[in-house]
Amino acid sequence: MTALLPPEGLRPATEGLLVPPGHGKRVRTPAQDVTFKVTGEHSRAASTFEVLVPPGFDVGAHVHTRSEELFYVLEGELDVLAFEPRVRTPDRWQRWESSSGSRVVRATPGTLIVVPPGCPHAFANPTDSPAKMFFQASPPPDHERYFDELLEILSAGGTPDHAAIEALRGRYDIEQLTPLRHGRQDPPGR
Numbered sequence: 001m002t003a004l005l006p007p008e009g010l011r012p013a014t015e016g017l018l019v020p021p022g023h024g025k026r027v028r029t030p031a032q033d034v035t036f037k038v039t040g041e042h043s044r045a046a047s048t049f050e051v052l053v054p055p056g057f058d059v060g061a062h063v064h065t066r067s068e069e070l071f072y073v074l075e076g077e078l079d080v081l082a083f084e085p086r087v088r089t090p091d092r093w094q095r096w097e098s099s100s101g102s103r104v105v106r107a108t109p110g111t112l113i114v115v116p117p118g119c120p121h122a123f124a125n126p127t128d129s130p131a132k133m134f135f136q137a138s139p140p141p142d143h144e145r146y147f148d149e150l151l152e153i154l155s156a157g158g159t160p161d162h163a164a165i166e167a168l169r170g171r172y173d174i175e176q177l178t179p180l181r182h183g184r185q186d187p188p189g190r
Helices: 142-154 162-171
Strands: 025-029 032-038 047-053 068-075 078-082 105-107 112-115 121-124 131-138
Touching (some): 078 112
Antiparallel strands (some): 025 032, 032 047, 047 131, 068 131, 078 105
16 A cells, blocks of 8 residues: 655645555444545545445434535445434434425435535445445544544443443534434334
């Protein structure tokens, strides 16, 4: 792997960054499997990740005031939301509807979702098979640091420290609107 940047910071480079399949820093927990492909060390524009979404995982509806995100489904299917609902109910974002009639969509391979700052969004894997997506978050390196610190909290063992996770989300511009869930759930009514 070729590093793009000299130690003193970002500046024009004469070589790009090549990350072969299966390479990158991997963060794994029972609820997430994230591989860092491009970090703030290599890009001013965005952090880029490959994310395996296990069956039953629901990131929960959330919103960022500063971050812009892009999701591209590579394999499998995900239910996705990227709109302001008429009413932000505290649970079951899958039932939300926008003032213009937008509803949750089943995203299949090739589906692209762009989420501007301030737009509520969510994704969940309601199927029995893992899904894979390409994910970019801008500006870097907030999401990288969030994933690293979340892994530290979850690696402590025992019941996750929900207060620590909530504080972590606050530091990284994540306002959680509905609960994050992992593992098979009863299918939500629509």
